[in-house]
Amino acid sequence: MKNIFQVRIVAFLALALFQSLTINAQPNNSMDEKLFEGLHGHASLNVVVAIIGIILLGLFITLFRLERKVSKLEKQINK
Amino acid sequence: MSLLKQTGSLIKREILLEQRQKYAFYGVLLFVVSTVFVAKFSFRVINEVPVWNALFWIILLFASVTGVARSFAQESRGRLLYLYTLADPRAVLLAKMVYSIILMVFLGFAGLLVFSFLVGYPIQNSPLFFLALFLGCTGLAVAFTMISAIASKAGNNFTLMAILGFPVVIPLLLATLKLSKYAADGLAWNGALTYIGVLVTLNLVIAALAYLLFPYLWRD
Amino acid sequence: MKRNWWKILCVALLFFTFFAGLLVPLAPGLIKATSSVQSTYSGPFTVKVTGYNTHFKDQNASLSAWLINDNQNNCTNAIRVVDNTHLELDFPPIAPLTNPVFGLTVYNDKDGRLVMNNAISTIDTTRGGIVPVCHPVVKNEEQDHWAIPFQFILYESLRNLFFHVPMWFTMIALLSWALWNNLKYLRGFDLKYDQKANAAVNVGLVFGVLGLITGSLWARVTWGAWWVDDVKLNGTAITMLAYLAYAVLRNAMDDEQKRARVSAIYSIFAYVMMIVLIGILPRLQGTDSLHPGNGGNPGFNKYDLDNSIRPVFYCGVLGWILLGFWIYSLRLRIHKLHEHTLES
Numbered sequence: 001m002k003n004i005f006q007v008r009i010v011a012f013l014a015l016a017l018f019q020s021l022t023i024n025a026q027p028n029n030s031m032d033e034k035l036f037e038g039l040h041g042h043a044s045l046n047v048v049v050a051i052i053g054i055i056l057l058g059l060f061i062t063l064f065r066l067e068r069k070v071s072k073l074e075k076q077i078n079k
Numbered sequence: 080m081s082l083l084k085q086t087g088s089l090i091k092r093e094i095l096l097e098q099r100q101k102y103a104f105y106g107v108l109l110f111v112v113s114t115v116f117v118a119k120f121s122f123r124v125i126n127e128v129p130v131w132n133a134l135f136w137i138i139l140l141f142a143s144v145t146g147v148a149r150s151f152a153q154e155s156r157g158r159l160l161y162l163y164t165l166a167d168p169r170a171v172l173l174a175k176m177v178y179s180i181i182l183m184v185f186l187g188f189a190g191l192l193v194f195s196f197l198v199g200y201p202i203q204n205s206p207l208f209f210l211a212l213f214l215g216c217t218g219l220a221v222a223f224t225m226i227s228a229i230a231s232k233a234g235n236n237f238t239l240m241a242i243l244g245f246p247v248v249i250p251l252l253l254a255t256l257k258l259s260k261y262a263a264d265g266l267a268w269n270g271a272l273t274y275i276g277v278l279v280t281l282n283l284v285i286a287a288l289a290y291l292l293f294p295y296l297w298r299d
Numbered sequence: 300m301k302r303n304w305w306k307i308l309c310v311a312l313l314f315f316t317f318f319a320g321l322l323v324p325l326a327p328g329l330i331k332a333t334s335s336v337q338s339t340y341s342g343p344f345t346v347k348v349t350g351y352n353t354h355f356k357d358q359n360a361s362l363s364a365w366l367i368n369d370n371q372n373n374c375t376n377a378i379r380v381v382d383n384t385h386l387e388l389d390f391p392p393i394a395p396l397t398n399p400v401f402g403l404t405v406y407n408d409k410d411g412r413l414v415m416n417n418a419i420s421t422i423d424t425t426r427g428g429i430v431p432v433c434h435p436v437v438k439n440e441e442q443d444h445w446a447i448p449f450q451f452i453l454y455e456s457l458r459n460l461f462f463h464v465p466m467w468f469t470m471i472a473l474l475s476w477a478l479w480n481n482l483k484y485l486r487g488f489d490l491k492y493d494q495k496a497n498a499a500v501n502v503g504l505v506f507g508v509l510g511l512i513t514g515s516l517w518a519r520v521t522w523g524a525w526w527v528d529d530v531k532l533n534g535t536a537i538t539m540l541a542y543l544a545y546a547v548l549r550n551a552m553d554d555e556q557k558r559a560r561v562s563a564i565y566s567i568f569a570y571v572m573m574i575v576l577i578g579i580l581p582r583l584q585g586t587d588s589l590h591p592g593n594g595g596n597p598g599f600n601k602y603d604l605d606n607s608i609r610p611v612f613y614c615g616v617l618g619w620i621l622l623g624f625w626i627y628s629l630r631l632r633i634h635k636l637h638e639h640t641l642e643s
């Protein structure tokens with residue numbers, strides 16, 4: 001029960017972070033959409049965001065695995 | 080008794096053992112010949128160098144897994160212990176290594192003979208290819224001897240041997256494949272010198288590591 | 300608090316990396332140039348130029364542009380500025396000297412000299428005809444503000460340098476730490492060091508997997524395939540396999556001392572293979588690699604890692620390494636507690 005709640009929080013935070021990054025990372029000096037069409041300009045920015053997302057996701061998964069171990073330890077100690 | 084003398088007599092012992100249980104050696108040889116035959120039936124003649132190269136080295140790789148894997152696995156624990164009390168453990172390792180090298184080089188050239196007889200021989204620079212074959216077989220033998228020693232400590236199963244062995248031999252195989260491709264294309268020696276250097280260094284490094292680390296491995 | 304100074308350093312460095320890495324603008328550059336005609340000698344022609352982060356309109360006064368063919372500069376008749384990122388250049392008829400490919404340079408005082416090699420090509424068979432040569436005035440070679448270097452094809456994705464590349468540095472740092480502990484274990488057979496090595500390998504593998512996935516994604520965008528035949532890529536994949544084999548080997552043995560000893564020996568082997576695979580083999584001439592600094596390619600520091608972003612890169616590397624060691628220390632502490640509860 002507790003874990004599901006935590007998953008939701010992290011998922012929300014990750015999503016929020018992801019969105020804020022996509023918004024902030026857009027170049028504001030030229031909003032010309034044509035510029036990016038087929039020129040990788042925009043795609044190249046998205047890949048940065050995606051890569052940061054993957055790294056964060058990976059680190060979160062690692063944290064969850066660590067946390068599971070801690071929970072097990074807690075159970076053992078409480079016994 | 081010096082390390083070299085011990086190694087010498089232990090190599091003799093290996094050869095004696097091999098003579099006594101010939102089926103093991105012929106088993107590997109049969110493996111090589113039958114895989115070559117499978118290649119023959121599916122390809123008839125291979126003229127493309129990359130395919131020829133890949134097939135030949137895959138056959139040798141698996142032959143070395145089956146052939147060299149026995150070096151430590153075939154010994155019972157008691158017999159190994161007895162050996163260690165008689166001789167320096169490093170001598171045991173060196174003997175097994177030298178014996179594996181002889182075996183693998185022999186298998187390599189025998190395999191080449193059968194393979195080129197049945198499937199074709201697209202190599203243009205033969206001396207360079209023989210060198211590549213020698214270095215590659217030596218590397219496979221050295222690496223798999225050590226891996227066999229490690230695997231024999233961990234329950235001796237064949238799967239573990241393959242899992243542990245492949246990451247260690249893949250760099251060797253990559254360099255060997257490159258070198259034999261140079262030989263097949265008949266390129267001059269100076270282009271291949273880097274890879275000869277890499278192969279020799281890799282062989283020496285693996286052998287040196289095995290020699291240094293084995294004393295930690297053998298004791299129970 | 301005193302013992303945790305490095306964690307604070309880690310947070311600070313990563314904050315700096317994220318902010319600088321994402322907010323510093325990309326240097327101006329030229330993305331695209333199209334010629335109105337296929338033959339440059341048949342008559343006057345127009346070249347449409349698309350720039351990125353450029354200031355064509357703001358710097359109208361100092362704007363100049365010329366085509367380069369075999370080290371000859373061919374200047375424009377007229378420059379029409381559409382907006383800050385679009386230009387139309389009118390050229391007189393030009394016959395190429397020997398090479399039918401023209402490079403394009405656009406210059407203004409703020410953006411500096413913007414060069415695009417192989418901008419347009421011509422089908423002209425006439426060679427060395429009329430060559431109007433000009434000598435443009437260049438004051439600033441570089442743009443005048445802090446920027447991430449402009450790289451053709453890479454563009455904004457060069458920022459991955461601060462995120463993808465440090466994954467490998469972290470992995471190598473953790474695996475080196477594991478190696479050090481393995482050696483220490485073999486000196487005194489103290490299980491403490493085996494625990495450390497095991498935890499370091501586990502966290503190192505996480506960073507390695509992250510490096511592979513992010514690299515694969517970046518490769519999809521810039522090189523066009525998820526997995527390209529690249530020595531460095533294959534080398535890292537094999538390194539991962541070797542360390543996964545290490546994990547399998549550990550599971551195959553029950554006796555603690557024996558497990559520690561055998562896996563330490565295998566891990567030393569795996570480390571040496573890693574050095575060969577990612578350190579030596581890719582640097583050889585004649586290998587196929589798309590990575591900078593490998594297979595005879597020029598290194599990043601030659602043209603990408605100029606002094607403007609070098610500090611950000613090094614801060615990123617150090618920050619991620621510290622994060623890796625942070626996770627490692629947590630893992631180790633949990634493991635120690637686990638042992639402790641088992642004993643009591």
